[in-house]
Amino acid sequence: MRVTIKTLAKALNLSTATVSKALNDSYEISNDTKQRVKALARELHYVPDLNASSLRSGRSKTIAVIIPEVADSFFSQAINGIESVAQEKGYHVLFYLTHESLAKEQAILQDFQSGRVDGVLISVTAETHNAAHIKALESKKIPVVFFDRICDEMETAKIITDDYESGYKATQHLIDCGCRQIALLSISENLSISNQRMEGYKKALADNQLPFNAANIIYCANDESYNFCLIKNLMVQANRPDGIIATVEKLSGSIYFVCRELHLQIPTQVKVIGFSNLQSAWLLNPPLTTITQPAFNMGKAAAVALFKALNKKNYSPKNEILVIPSSLEIRNSTVI
Amino acid sequence: MRVTIKTLAKALNLSTATVSKALNDSYEISNDTKQRVKALARELHYVPDLNASSLRSGRSKTIAVIIPEVADSFFSQAINGIESVAQEKGYHVLFYLTHESLAKEQAILQDFQSGRVDGVLISVTAETHNAAHIKALESKKIPVVFFDRICDEMETAKIITDDYESGYKATQHLIDCGCRQIALLSISENLSISNQRMEGYKKALADNQLPFNAANIIYCANDESYNFCLIKNLMVQANRPDGIIATVEKLSGSIYFVCRELHLQIPTQVKVIGFSNLQSAWLLNPPLTTITQPAFNMGKAAAVALFKALNKKNYSPKNEILVIPSSLEIRNSTVI
Incomplete structure (x- = not known):
């Protein structure tokens, strides 16, 4: 039989209200009564009914x-x-x-x-x-x-x-490494993080007198094979990017897969930065430069x-x- | 004001029990009444109180x-x-x-x-x-x-x-690749998966007339730096293993880190298999041979x-x- 507040009340000859208040340490109840109620609750393995108790407490x-x-x-x-x-x-x-x-x-x-x-x-x-x-x-x-x-x-x-600063930092790093044609892989036109990272990217290009080219912004989807094709199309072009920024983790993997298929060497032919927290980033071939988030x-x-x-x-x-x-x-x- | 079953009952001149049954599609209630109740519930944006309703349904x-x-x-x-x-x-x-x-x-x-x-x-x-x-x-x-x-x-x-078969298969593969001194990294002496994988390992050794050496079973902990030290101690020995099986994913990473620090080449100096579902397994340097679980x-x-x-x-x-x-x-x- 389930031990309820009623069981305790009956055994102790108290009202259910008193037992409930005692179990909840109400100031209205004497310490002596509290102790008696709690001792019996322990002895009988009383467990409060959660649904009933959250109904009361809201x-x-x-x-x-x-x-x-x-x-x-x-x-x-x-x-x-x-x-x-x-x-x-x-x-x-x-x-x-x-x-x-x-x-x-x-x-x-x-x-x-x-x-x-x-x-x-x-x-x-x-x-x-x-x-x-x-x-x-x-x-x-x-x-x-x-x-x-x-x-x-x-x-x-x-x-x-600091998404804006991170987008800027990633882009500036690629420019410092000699990149002039940098692609940005995004996942959304709505998301604050995506927009902030792109704004940082644009600002870094401008600060370095590099033109912004809308064709270098690639909107990926929640579908790996689709993303693979998008990135492959980007990388088979004659004037393909010499640097890529993956703004979410899984896109770094897709870039590596495409480069492997196309026999493009990272970093000599294309440099890659990923927004990623993968602990294995430096076990990758080659180890991945990352924007690591807290x-x-x-x-x-x-x-x-x-x-x-x-x-x-x-x-x-x-x-x-x-x-x-x-x-x-x-x-x-x-x-x- | 919160719209409750009472609100609906009053407005429709029905009992709360009838309203409740109507909302829960009880066979006791006519379709006509059900439709009236549900229409008003929709109109007044009635949302059932979850705590009350799970109290009733248990x-x-x-x-x-x-x-x-x-x-x-x-x-x-x-x-x-x-x-x-x-x-x-x-x-x-x-x-x-x-x-x-x-x-x-x-x-x-x-x-x-x-x-x-x-x-x-x-x-x-x-x-x-x-x-x-x-x-x-x-x-x-x-x-x-x-x-x-x-x-x-x-x-x-x-x-x-199939943990036993997987332990066997991993071990047999290492033996086929020429390994004679195979270490097994485990995480527990209690866990069924750990024991089964180890039994498969032992059976494969026996089937190939290789001795079982208890010193080659390494019990790792839930602490990366501790595991790093354990594996490093294992690999600096003169008679270090020529093959290692990591029975959980994170231990593969630790083996790679140790080998990098000790300048041990994988797979020429030591071969590694990991129980792992990492999608990046084949982007690692070198790509990791895995037992991949469903x-x-x-x-x-x-x-x-x-x-x-x-x-x-x-x-x-x-x-x-x-x-x-x-x-x-x-x-x-x-x-x-």
Whole structure:
């Protein structure tokens, strides 16, 4: 038989309200009674019914993390950062993959209207062009914190890295290595991170009196063989790029595969930089020069901002942007 | 004001029980009434209160996935497989990392006693030597399905790969390539996968009249620099191994790092095979020969087995072992 508050109340000849208050350490109950109730609860292995208790408290002790994919070292490291904070706070983490689909992102958030989670950490899809579906959570007092891929229009806490500076740094490094025709592989025309990285790229070209050529911006998709063809088409041209920047991790792999197929030598014939957190970057052939993002710390900071909001009366996160810088790690895909 | 079942009942002059049954498509309610209730619910943007509704149904529509870590391509691909099934079934996935700590695994499972989840998918830690803490869920009618890292003593569905055969195949391949002194890097003396892989290794040695040398079994830990030292100590010996099998993904990287530091050439001076699902395996220097596991399909099969149990009256998964085979993919870390 399941031991409930009723069982304890009956055995101790107390009201269920008194037992409940005693278990929750209410100031209305004497220490003596609290001790008696807790001792019996322990003895009978009483476990609170979570659904009943969150119904009363209105809190689920659960947060949601919504990310585009998990097979990417940025996101897997960010998850570790989030989880390190959630576990310390005694919270549970619900975990959703959008696979870069806006429709999926909308369906997931719609479901949160029912009170499944206390707060949301999100890195939006490559398709997300406005925040209407995310804003809808505000009316339910469910705080939302963005990390990495943010929506500018929403007033909340946002944890990002210095994407503009990183785009600039990557481009300047390739120019310093002698590149004059630099391609940028992007994944979205909507995403803040993609746009910021491209703006940095454009500025570096301009500062070096190099022309911007729209044909050098390649929009890849969430489909490896499609990306492979796109990059191959780019690299079989007579005036092919002498440098490529992959703005997301998986695209670096695609560049390597294309170069292998076309027998193009990295870095002598084409130099490659990837935005990537792969620990194996320097075991690659050749070792990959990377813009390395502070993934773990970004996840951690996002979780900290969310828990701050959950402790506030109005649940609304501070409207501020926290920027944690990335670093350029030079390896043999750009220098011999 | 929040729209509740009461609001709908009052507006339609029905009892709350009737409204609730209508919303849940009960056969007791006429189609006409159902349509009236649902139309008003839509019009007033009624969203069911999840905590109240799971209190009544006793189901949370949530499953838990417990894994040792996420920064490993086996687990990230398995997660994708699990999530593909859960999303289709309209279930939510709670996600827990044990970081190979048995104490953490126990604490997580203890919490499930409160009814937070309907079922559990688990791949146990390297420290887990018995299933007492997992069995405790049976009394709560919470089905548990194992994938990859199983507990033999528990009677339930288990999705594994052919670890014994894979250990044998990896060893035989190294012997075929000329190795006579083969080291095996393991992570646990308890884990079924580790023991099975080692038994396959021993059998292949025996079948080839090669002696088994306990000093060639190296137990690594959940600490990269410690593992680096262990492997380095192994490789600076005069009679160092001429072949190494890394039984988990991250250990392949450590072997590469050690060989680089000691200026040992792979594969001429030492041949390396890794149990690994890294897509970048063949971009490594040299490309890594792998035992590649059917990670996505194992995750998917585990989720399917769990949902089958959830649809059964007694919630108990079929006591059977499903084996999905791994494959040997030969690359330049073993052959020139």
